[in-house]
Amino acid sequence: MTGTWKAFTQDRRALAEQAFDALSTLDEITAAMRARETGERQVGFGDVYAYVNEPGRPMSTRLREALEADDRLRDDLLRLLAKTAGYRCPRSAAAGTKVLESRHGQGFTIRLRPSRAEPSQVYVVIELLDPAAEAPRSLFIAEQQDGLLKQALPEARGGTVQLLAETESDLIRALRNPRSEVFLR
Amino acid sequence: MTSVRVYIATTDGPAEVQRITEEEPNVKSVICLDGKALALPISPDYEAFVRSPTGILERAYGHPAYRMDVSAAISEGMSWQLGALVAHALLAVGRLAQKNEQASQVVWLTGEVDRDLQILPVEYVREKIRHSGPLLAELKAAKVPVILGVPRRNHDELDTGWLERAGKGVEACRIVPLDSADQILDLLGLAAPCAKGPQAASAHALPFVGQTRPMIGVLLGLVVMGALLSAIAWWGYGLDPPVRGPPAGRAGGPGERKGINQFPVAAIETWAPRGSTCAAVNFGTAEAEVTETALSEHTPITTQGAEQLCGLRYRISNRGGKAEIWIFGARSAKGSSSLNTKILAQARLVDEDESVVLDIRLPRRLQQPLLHRLAIVAVRSPGGGKGQRLNGFITALDGPVRPAEWDRLLAGLQEGSLDVVHLTHELDP
Numbered sequence: 001m002t003g004t005w006k007a008f009t010q011d012r013r014a015l016a017e018q019a020f021d022a023l024s025t026l027d028e029i030t031a032a033m034r035a036r037e038t039g040e041r042q043v044g045f046g047d048v049y050a051y052v053n054e055p056g057r058p059m060s061t062r063l064r065e066a067l068e069a070d071d072r073l074r075d076d077l078l079r080l081l082a083k084t085a086g087y088r089c090p091r092s093a094a095a096g097t098k099v100l101e102s103r104h105g106q107g108f109t110i111r112l113r114p115s116r117a118e119p120s121q122v123y124v125v126i127e128l129l130d131p132a133a134e135a136p137r138s139l140f141i142a143e144q145q146d147g148l149l150k151q152a153l154p155e156a157r158g159g160t161v162q163l164l165a166e167t168e169s170d171l172i173r174a175l176r177n178p179r180s181e182v183f184l185r
Numbered sequence: 186m187t188s189v190r191v192y193i194a195t196t197d198g199p200a201e202v203q204r205i206t207e208e209e210p211n212v213k214s215v216i217c218l219d220g221k222a223l224a225l226p227i228s229p230d231y232e233a234f235v236r237s238p239t240g241i242l243e244r245a246y247g248h249p250a251y252r253m254d255v256s257a258a259i260s261e262g263m264s265w266q267l268g269a270l271v272a273h274a275l276l277a278v279g280r281l282a283q284k285n286e287q288a289s290q291v292v293w294l295t296g297e298v299d300r301d302l303q304i305l306p307v308e309y310v311r312e313k314i315r316h317s318g319p320l321l322a323e324l325k326a327a328k329v330p331v332i333l334g335v336p337r338r339n340h341d342e343l344d345t346g347w348l349e350r351a352g353k354g355v356e357a358c359r360i361v362p363l364d365s366a367d368q369i370l371d372l373l374g375l376a377a378p379c380a381k382g383p384q385a386a387s388a389h390a391l392p393f394v395g396q397t398r399p400m401i402g403v404l405l406g407l408v409v410m411g412a413l414l415s416a417i418a419w420w421g422y423g424l425d426p427p428v429r430g431p432p433a434g435r436a437g438g439p440g441e442r443k444g445i446n447q448f449p450v451a452a453i454e455t456w457a458p459r460g461s462t463c464a465a466v467n468f469g470t471a472e473a474e475v476t477e478t479a480l481s482e483h484t485p486i487t488t489q490g491a492e493q494l495c496g497l498r499y500r501i502s503n504r505g506g507k508a509e510i511w512i513f514g515a516r517s518a519k520g521s522s523s524l525n526t527k528i529l530a531q532a533r534l535v536d537e538d539e540s541v542v543l544d545i546r547l548p549r550r551l552q553q554p555l556l557h558r559l560a561i562v563a564v565r566s567p568g569g570g571k572g573q574r575l576n577g578f579i580t581a582l583d584g585p586v587r588p589a590e591w592d593r594l595l596a597g598l599q600e601g602s603l604d605v606v607h608l609t610h611e612l613d614p
Binding site: 116118155169 | 208
């Protein structure tokens with residue numbers, strides 16, 4: 001699916017994004033109507049869309065609860081990620097118990113390198129094979145049972161994005177999990 | 186071997202360099218806050234400062250990726266570069282005082298460094314000094330010597346009067362005007378960064394790759410600001426800008442001149458005319474009589490009736506080549522066993538045939554003979570450990586010294602290939 005998105009021309013991508021915008025607007029309108037009827041606002045596709053599209057936007061408690069309660073909404077989110085992510089790294093084919101120290105996807109590699117200065121910290125080095133390609137702004141990691149993790153990314157330099165994290169953080173644990181799926185967008 | 190702590194000056198206060206660690210080569214260099222997994226936004230600039238071909242640190246120290254931890258955030262700009270460079274130079278010889286380690290010397294630095302290690306001016310130096318007041322006061326109380334290294338142009342723009350008013354602790358610090366990073370490295374007894382190629386046996390054995398900077402005749406600039414400011418208050422002098430004088434008759438070229446021949450010193454004394462007073466001279470109702478006496482290096486000159494003196498200035502002329510000149514002074518009662526020394530001029534670039542004039546504030550009442558000791562130190566070429574030797578001299582003058590010690594220290598400077606002229610002028614009531 002990511003391949004399909006990549007195959008889109010710039011115009012088709014723009015059209016697709018407009019369609020998402022329209023859908024999310026419609027969703028917000030209907031959600032607002034439902035909210036007026038029921039007295040509370042429903043979490044809808046608009047929330048999912050905003051969460052995926054805005055790098056600095058965290059996952060709200062309401063969205064988290066909705067994703068946990070509504071498999072369809074979670075599927076929508078993953079489908080949206082799969083369609084719009086510039087880079088995607090599927091679950092490891094040799095998924096086992098062994099943790100991963102690097103992830104490879106089409107056009108990119110993620111390496112985890114321990115800090116010599118602080119052994120409790122790890123560098124996450126994302127290397128884009130095409131340094132001229134548009135750099136991702138967010139990293140998403142989907143795990144089967146533990147939901148979705150999102151990390152805003154610093155600016156890429158020379159085709160490399162690097163961030164530093166605690167070894168015991170959810171980010172590193174999820175990246176090392178061979179059963180997780182990684183999206184960059 | 187002394188451990189040196191490095192502070193990078195920021196407008197929010199000084200940031201201590203807590204640690205520098207070599208990271209894996211395929212990791213980008215980062216500056217982190219206090220050991221946390223938090224790379225500061227300036228990290229990409231640090232990476233560019235480290236890694237070849239843009240960076241200078243990999244060229245100098247042979248490794249392409251470092252992590253530097255600092256105690257406080259450094260948000261923007263390039264003024265951290267000088268502190269980073271010096272910290273790396275100290276690290277290379279195992280002299281960087283890391284977090285919680287004792288340091289016998291502190292350097293506080295601000296300045297941008299270009300590829301030729303020239304120091305470029307930066308902004309907000311005054312604010313940076315102001316925000317470092319508590320730290321400097323603390324170091325002063327702990328008797329830890331501090332060197333503040335600032336780009337020369339910034340130094341020239343600093344208002345010493347403001348420093349005096351602003352600075353709790355500042356008066357205990359030396360401010361070093363810098364043209365090149367070599368100067369502060371030399372001052373700390375460090376070699377200048379060198380190329381480190383695959384065949385290099387020693388990091389400091391090769392000349393700097395691509396070195397194009399002119400080896401200007403300036404070794405270092407040092408100011409003992411405390412001494413300077415105290416001198417203003419205690420000795421009271423004004424320093425005129427260098428003035429070009431008429432060429433003097435010469436016996437030979439600059440290279441042949443030694444001692445007083447290359448720095449003739451004149452005492453210019455202002456007297457009230459007979460039957461008048463200094464007050465009348467000062468108010469312009471009487472015309473002063475001015476006498477000029479050449480001081481001798483070996484024979485003390487005595488001014489008799491000095492209680493009648495209205496004014497005194499010393500003119501030091503440079504009859505050698507262009508030089509960076511330092512003038513140290515001591516005033517004491519004749520026969521005193523202790524001298525309080527002051528720096529009267531620091532790192533003044535003086536061209537050949539230019540003069541430096543020191544206006545001396547005289548005591549209100551001169552009841553006993555006074556001795557003025559002047560030591561003129563000229564640096565005509567960098568290198569050879571001259572900066573370190575001069576630094577040692579200045580450090581030794583931090584407190585009162587005995588006259589014999591003063592003479593011994595000056596002799597040590599002469600042995601260090603520095604041009605030194607030492608004069609004594611006695612004022613008898």
